[in-house]
Amino acid sequence: MPDKLSTATTLPTARASGCPFDPPPELGELRQHGPISRLAFPDGHLGWVVTSQAAARTVLADRRFSSRIELIHQPIPVPGVEKIPRKTRPGSFIRMDPPEHTRYRHLLTGQFTVRRMKALEPRIEQITTEHLDAMEEHGPPVDLVPAFSLPIPSLVICELLGVPYSYREKFQKDTSTLLRLTSPPDERVAAMEAVNDLLRDLVLSKRTNPDDALISGLIRDTELNDDELVGISTLLLLAGHETTANMLALGTFALLQRPDQLAALRKDPDLIEGAVEELLRYLSIVQFGTVRAALEDVEVDGQLVKAGETVVISIPLANRDPDRFDHPEALDVTRSAAGHVAFGHGIHQCLGQQLARIEMRIGYRELFRRFPTLRLAVAPDEVPLRTDMAIYGVHHLPVAW
Amino acid sequence: MWYDEMVRVVGRPKLVEERIMRIEIHRERCIGAGMCVLTAPDLFDQSEDDGCVVLLNPEPAPDRHEAAKQAESLCPSGTIEVVPDED
Ligand code: HEM
Ligand code: SF4
Numbered sequence: 001m002p003d004k005l006s007t008a009t010t011l012p013t014a015r016a017s018g019c020p021f022d023p024p025p026e027l028g029e030l031r032q033h034g035p036i037s038r039l040a041f042p043d044g045h046l047g048w049v050v051t052s053q054a055a056a057r058t059v060l061a062d063r064r065f066s067s068r069i070e071l072i073h074q075p076i077p078v079p080g081v082e083k084i085p086r087k088t089r090p091g092s093f094i095r096m097d098p099p100e101h102t103r104y105r106h107l108l109t110g111q112f113t114v115r116r117m118k119a120l121e122p123r124i125e126q127i128t129t130e131h132l133d134a135m136e137e138h139g140p141p142v143d144l145v146p147a148f149s150l151p152i153p154s155l156v157i158c159e160l161l162g163v164p165y166s167y168r169e170k171f172q173k174d175t176s177t178l179l180r181l182t183s184p185p186d187e188r189v190a191a192m193e194a195v196n197d198l199l200r201d202l203v204l205s206k207r208t209n210p211d212d213a214l215i216s217g218l219i220r221d222t223e224l225n226d227d228e229l230v231g232i233s234t235l236l237l238l239a240g241h242e243t244t245a246n247m248l249a250l251g252t253f254a255l256l257q258r259p260d261q262l263a264a265l266r267k268d269p270d271l272i273e274g275a276v277e278e279l280l281r282y283l284s285i286v287q288f289g290t291v292r293a294a295l296e297d298v299e300v301d302g303q304l305v306k307a308g309e310t311v312v313i314s315i316p317l318a319n320r321d322p323d324r325f326d327h328p329e330a331l332d333v334t335r336s337a338a339g340h341v342a343f344g345h346g347i348h349q350c351l352g353q354q355l356a357r358i359e360m361r362i363g364y365r366e367l368f369r370r371f372p373t374l375r376l377a378v379a380p381d382e383v384p385l386r387t388d389m390a391i392y393g394v395h396h397l398p399v400a401w
Numbered sequence: 402m403w404y405d406e407m408v409r410v411v412g413r414p415k416l417v418e419e420r421i422m423r424i425e426i427h428r429e430r431c432i433g434a435g436m437c438v439l440t441a442p443d444l445f446d447q448s449e450d451d452g453c454v455v456l457l458n459p460e461p462a463p464d465r466h467e468a469a470k471q472a473e474s475l476c477p478s479g480t481i482e483v484v485p486d487e488d
Contacts, residue, residue, distance in 0.1 A: 106433075106451055106452075108452075109431075112433065112452060113447040113452045114439055343434075349477035349478070353435070
């Protein structure tokens with residue numbers, strides 16, 4: 001058996017230039033050590049990284065692996081990490097295990113069913129059309145990020161929760177500070193506090209002035225206290241904000257770079273559902289994957305993960321597993337990407353996935369319908385990439401038509 | 402061919418897929434992700450109250466066996482179990 005300590009690398013994050021859609025080449029090389037291999041962490045911890053789709057699903061479905069933040073070592077160096085409190089906030093169930101996780105999740109699942117999300121379609125279409133109208137009026141070139149991909153999901157989640165749109169601008173600045181891995185720790189803590197204060201304000205105002213949106217619904221139907229309501233709202237706003245936004249912009253970039261794929265989609269609009277799944281798989285915007293900590297010794301594909309060790313589940317590698325997907329490196333809107341783990345797997349699988357799917361279907365469809373000649377307004381290698389953000393994507397996407 | 406010959410003599414063999422198939426639900430595991438409804442809306446629904454799965458048809462017709470198995474494999478929480486009905 002090789003000396004694991006000396007062979008373990010830290011999580012490779014450098015993408016090859018000219019390949020904005022492909023995972024870092026060195027990350028892909030980890031596959032040759034098997035479905036699970038040793039990974040060094042910036043704080044000195046020696047943990048693991050999972051690289052196959054099957055092992056990713058196994059670990060994510062196994063309750064012996066915990067999501068609790070205080071048990072998890074961060075795979076990416078975060079400046080001043082020791083200053084950031086390693087504690088799960090009340091209501092932030094993405095970082096909880098059962099039974100706490102179950103309690104919160106079950107209070108919300110009724111709000112995010114396929115049917116409920118479908119009912120939002122007309123409103124999402126309307127919001128999308130308004131933004132495309134504004135783009136048309138402005139004329140080319142337009143930066144697609146502030147004009148289209150960011151405001152649409154942002155408006156939708158704000159409406160769903162009952163957050164007045166006036167809160168949005170402030171919120172957007174703070175969330176991007178939070179999600180930027182290189183933000184100075186003091187700024188991160190301040191941004192978190194600012195988001196929290198804003199939402200506490202909001203929860204208190206809903207107690208006196210209820211509406212028919214989600215936060216008021218939770219106040220009416222549950223026993224959640226203010227801290228929990230603030231935590232849940234923060235989680236939903238953060239998770240619902242930049243994820244879909246980055247899929248919309250990065251997905252547009254990818255389709256513009258693959259005219260054959262875009263043409264196929266244009267020719268047969270019914271492909272859109274599958275194309276959205278394929279873009280989720282191919283782009284895997286949760287670029288550093290998700291993490292778990294072993295609560296007890298667990299064997300995974302012949303390797304013994306010891307209690308307390310952190311496991312990184314590489315979503316980009318699982319989604320390009322050659323044992324699971326033919327020609328995984330190719331974007332193919334006609335393939336079945338079923339079984340991808342872009343939304344995770346197991347009990348934490350994305351709560352907002354049905355909303356995200358609808359936003360993406362409508363977003364891509366309407367954008368390419370309204371602007372059949374849409375093209376990049378800069379050279380592809382001038383598009384600024386979000387390599388330093390937990391959620392991958394583009395900072396700007398200048399387009400013309 | 403031998404197969405056609407056999408079918409003529411003993412009738413078409415029941416392939417595993419063509420047997421009756423039962424869907425079982427472990428509802429306490431459901432996290433309301435909705436993959437089942439997306440995959441097979443004729444077999445699964447989500448409750449209006451808690452978003453958890455509602456089984457619409459525990460014994461799908463043979464042409465829906467594939468969809469039922471797909472739903473089983475896509476369900477993130479192991480809620481859906483497809484079992485061959487042996488009686
Ligand atoms: C394309 C867009 C999106 C992607 C790629 C995405 C991805 C993910 C992933 C990978 C997880 C699992 C994290 C883990 O296992 O540790 C997750 C969880 C979650 N997502 Fe999303 N997400 C998206 C959109 C949304 C939206 C629109 C919402 C809000 C409504 C949302 C809300 C959540 C929540 C609340 C969780 C935690 C669920 C739990 O712990 O039970 N997401 N998401
Ligand atoms: S796919 Fe599984 S977890 Fe999701 S709603 Fe259906 S049964 Fe529940």
